[in-house]
Amino acid sequence: MSTTILEMDNVTIRFGGLTAVDSVNLNIQEGTIRALIGPNGAGKSTIFNLITGIYPPTSGEIRFLGQKINGLKPHLITEMGIARTFQNIRLFGDMTVLENVMIGQHCRTKANFIGAILRSPGVKAEEKSIVEASLNALEVMELGHKKDELAKNLPYGEQRRLEIARALATNPKLILLDEPAAGMNPQEKQTLMSMINKIKSMDLTIFLVEHDMKFVMSLSDRIAVLDYGKKIASGTPAEIKKNPAVIAAYLGKEVV
Amino acid sequence: MLSQQILNGITLGATYALIALGYTMVYGIIQLINFAHGEIYMIGAFVGVLMVTVFQQDLIVSLFAAMMTCMILGVTIEKVAYRPLRRSTRLAPLISAIGVSIFIQTLMTKIQGPQPVGFPPVIADAIYKVGPIEITKVQIIILIVASTLMLALNFIVKYVKIGKAMRAASEDYDTAALMGINVNRVISFTFAIGSSLAAAGGVLVGIYFNAVSPFMGVSAGLKAFCAAVLGGIGSIPGAMLGGLFLGVAETLGIAAGFDLYKDAIAFTLLIIVLLFRPTGLLGRPIQRKV
Amino acid sequence: MDIIFSSFLNDYYIQVLTMLGIYIIAALGLNLITGVTGQLSFGHAAFISIGAYTAAIFSLRLNMPFGVALIAGGLMAAFWGILLGYPTLRLTGDYLGIATLGFGEIVRVVFLNMSITGGALGMAGIPRTTTLTIVVILVALVVWAMYRIENSRFGRSLIAIREDEIAAEAMGVNITTSKITAFAIGSFLAGLSGGLYAHLLQYLNPSDFGFSKSFEFLTFIVLGGLGSIPGVILGTTILALAPEFLRFIADYRMMVYGLLMVIMMIVRPRGLLGGVKLSRLFAKNKIEKTDSTAAGGSN
Amino acid sequence: MLLEVKDLHVSYGAIRALKGVSCGVKEGEIVALIGANGAGKTTTLRTISGLIRPISGDITYKGKSLIKMPPHQIVSQGISQVPEGRRVFTRMTVLENLEMGAYIRNDKANVKADIKKVFARFPRLEERKAQLAGTLSGGEQQMLAMGRALMSQPTVLLMDEPSMGLAPMLVQEIFSIIKEINQAGTTILLVEQNAHMALSIASRAYVLETGEVVLAGQASDLAKDPEVQKAYLGE
């Protein structure tokens, strides 16, 4: 029995009169790939925003490795070991690919501006370790050869992969991927899938939102389904595929 | 005395509001703090003086002429100094605007000398007593002209199609164009309206304070801009509210004995308001959706 | 070293160059706040004035040595930078700009009404201890420090904040601390520059530190190229010297200066050296050629 | 050809995005434009709409050149676009976004009726009609972008990846809507990553690679082409 890495306990958020996430309970086991699917506007991205501290929940509790994290600032949550990518790509456009990833190492290092100016041997060593860790993350996502390009000049698919590399550089235990395959062609999706499997094998837990069912079904260990903010189903890919409520609300006649 | 001071404040505030509207409209559409706006207001005031003294015209004609001149001026400035920078960084047109402002101000100093010029009396002095308040004819006219212009503007922006086009263009030029909006025309229109309101403000202020000077745009522009932000920059009712609020607060501040800190009053208020409402009194809160 | 300078420069040039160096220090401070971290500041002159008055009081009223006075000026400016920064740095974009503009005006009015600074009469009799040598050394030091910051963990976090605040925070950057630190360093440099200014001019007056001076510095860095150290130096040099070089056109001087700003901006919308990084120049890499219309990221 | 692109060359600074693209749409057709990331599909559509000026080449609509026309005039000729990345007006409400779509129209009553139709197609939008578009979910924004384009009653509709980010059921829905509006008389030029679906509803298709058309033909033929299958259908 593996440990529970993330628990959502009756989490609700309202925007004005709209309940975007409605009393959701969710547990994710360490070392697995968990997918979250559901119709557009179901509240998937909002759940990511809740977990990473962008929104505080209206009620409920979110625990990471047994520790309550709701109410904490995003950077503290990242420091505890949760990293994410964004549905709308949010890279640091005018920084190079390598620099983007180096930001991921920020919370694992500590040199301040005085260190920056004086550059003691300790700081130099730390800087070297940042570069090394970042290059490693880039290698995982097969972007090493692009390290000196400006992020904004990368093609779309590579930008998505860079987002993942950047998240990996924070040395997370749990990584949240919001539609990582959107806008990619079948070939690129294939590569991405193998990369995600590689990440899983690095002892990371993955929480995934994606609309490409082929992608989701072949990657995930378990899937949760959201509709109008409520969790309507949860189970293995095989169970979800057959669940009539899910078919009605989400899958439609396309049976994958 | 208090009600008298409030009236003084409202009159002052109404002129701030007229200038603030131009700031807010231009900001609303191209996110530019149009630093040349204060100079347009100054030019408007001078055109008013010119019309009254040299061409011997009455208030209405002078006001109209000033508004027209500044309309053309504003549109030209946009075309020459801002349009080429429309797709560059946010600060580029700001610097260009500062350049335009320095240019116009020194040009005016050169043409007409650094001395202020008196505004000839176009409205006979008359004082009316309403209860404890004394209101002058000039004040009445300022309040009437300013509120008429503001109502008209509000109507245009709210109910006429171009108002909506302005909002769309302010978000995304390309997509606005894909809706069939002539973005250049909409922006020119915005400058035209904003500049003519500033000109009206210039003439009214000239009459109210009896003087115009090449440097009058600097502090008035700053205050008006402050008013626009106070009200929530981009919001038209906000600019009006901000102008009035600032005018009254400043006047009452002086009356309450904080005259030494008069200029600081406006800004202290502004900072306090921003701390509690980070997008101004009537500004829409920024939505954080990722 | 002053002897060396004065062997080939007359006093006028020394005066102009010393002033230029003082401006560069302040401009580099603003560049860290606005160019690198992306936080609009329209109140830089206020921090310069705080530094100038503090340093002047230290040397004139407290008889402290020049070095102590300079550092005191810098620290006092940094202190106010932090005090202002805490509440206001959560404001975004132009709203932050306006808050700093307001702060600048408030500071000016306060100096105008303070007795220790001589109020509107100004403060005279400050010893002239600023020399070109001192300024040159300080400029070199500041450039060196800025260059090191640019290529550090701290510097990267600032650029990340500029590029995308939400993403930076999600990647573990404590944006409040980083912004405040940048603000404090920027203000410190403004204060330092103010102290030098006071001990060059020997006379201070609050009206000298109005908002137009703040915008002057903003112009220096935008025209030079936001975020680029060589750009900031070049922009400051051109614009600070322009009024002197343009003296030959006498009465049309400021008019031409205004036009120059418009034209330079239109010709080089990203600034003269926009996108040029000192580290890349040193690394002898080719200059990045990116289209000015390209947006950051691709959201 | 109703809309024809001839030997179009476009570049972004030093980057050459289109190197002589020629394609066209006949009246009443659905034509698909497929290709890998960065092939130049979006660039082609944006150039047709007048948002980008080509270096050379011509675009004609009903025999008339569009090259020198500003974008807003091209729209009033009857050519609308669902832009890539949704591009809704984030600070306007859902309803206002739809009204913006009808900006060039002057028939108020019919506009109202058309808004009703859009709501009928996308009930989600009706539920959210007073919400600021910027706070909609990704998929909701995509629906809005689609509805907005329909509001201008275009003769030719250019669509740039309309299915991106949509839930599976909605993807099917979107394609059937595209077919429907085509049958109602609108000519369609469709750019899609989902080549599978695109080829299934299109009559003809072009395959773009690094700024050039490398394949063209009947959609059903291309769907069977092994090269296409391997690269774009993931089979």
Add this chain to the structure above:
Amino acid sequence: GGGGEEKKENGEDKTPAATETIKIGFLGAKTGGHAAYGVETLKGMKMAAEDINNAGGLLGKKIEIIEEDHGSKLSEGATVTQKLITRDKVVAIVGDPTTGITKLAAPIAQQNKVVLMSAGAVGTGVVEIGDYIFRDTLLDAVAAPAVTKYLKEQLGWKNVAVITSMNNDYSVGLSKLFKDALTANGVEIVAEQSIQDGDQNFAAQITAIKGKNPDGIVFTGYYTEGGLIMKEARKQGMEALMIGGDGLLSDVFMKMGGESVEGSMLYAGFAADEARAGEKTKKFIEAYKAGNNGVLPDMFSAQGYDAVMLIADAITAANSDVPESFRAELAKTSDWEGVSGTITFQENREPIKSPVYILEVKDGKFELKDTADVK
């Protein structure tokens, strides 16, 4: 490194005698907020130079005015001073019309041993800077007490309102002098208000003063604001008169105030009063009017004129245009007749100008109301 304090020898020839003309520098603003004063000062200076040159020049050389604009900026004020001295090699500088920039320029002139004659600075701490520093203005420290006495004894004012322009060092200084004098003479200050140069709206201040009903308003700022303040006062139905310093002395005062400034008083060391002017002054007024569309000169142009003339006379007396020599002659100036009055430099180089003229606005013109002698 205190190198900045040493006088530098650049290997360049600094003796002015080598030049063909005698150069006098103008330090002032032609643009920016102080432009009005600078431009007038410069006009006066140029007229003086023309008069001297038409009369055959000085020591056989012509006088040349080197004009530089500092745009009302302190930092440029310093560079301009430095430039005039180092590059243009002027023997004397006239300016700045404001006390602030004069205080900034004076140490530079002193260090470089160039005569600096301010044609407008009236604040304290100017001539103390060094023995090359002069000014030809009527000092407020002298005039204010004399005038206070006058308003108490002749006008019978018992309580007054004092208005100060807070960003104007001249006004702040003068207000202090007035307040001291008023208190010393037992006149009550019932209201104190402040404004700023460049303000145009004084409604709040006047409303506040009106409530206190003073016998008169003492305003220590400049003419533009003065005129507008009175306009506002009359608009609000106040009847009190204004009295102020020479900062009010300009046609602009009437242009701004119109009817409202009728009866307002001011003191001055110069009055463009053609009727009573001496021969020299009359000629100056005529010449000025001829060149300026009939507008009357103000104190800045008159003092600018006198400054150049004072320097010229000192050069003639010393028979040398080397500042070291004619500086001493300048310091000896006694009962010198200028267009702006009679000037004597005291031991400490502070000028005594006599008499203090009290002018009054009558029918839109300044008219001499009275004089007060100064010892």
